[in-house]
Amino acid sequence: MTEVDARGLSCPIPVVETKKALKAHPEGVCVLVDAKVCVENVSRFASAMGYNAKATEANGEWKIEISR
Template identity: 55%
Template sequence: MKDNIIDARGRACPEPVLLTKKGVEASPNGVKVLVDNVTARENIKRFAKNSGYEVKVEENGEGILLTLSR
């Protein structure tokens, strides 16, 4: 998977999920999504799992990075 990072920090739901959906449509093998709140993290995790993706979550100084992969 190439580093296709979606920066959804500062965006209110459902926008991070919609951006993630567009990202996986463009890159079906997976994407990385950067968010800055727990609600967006949980909503994206739920969307990803329902769509057949595995999700890895890393928290760092920039926010929460979710890596979606098949």
């Protein structure tokens, strides 16, 4: 799965990066973020676009798997 590294970026930029990535890879992407706010916002964007979003945390970083 294509990975988007949005760590170190503050919202709303990770949402825009996710939008761009999903346009190029409509089958789904994996987004890395390091703020809880970004997990919420990226997940909200994914569900609004009709995707499922599953976030897992490790050491203050999150991996959000976005898939159909």
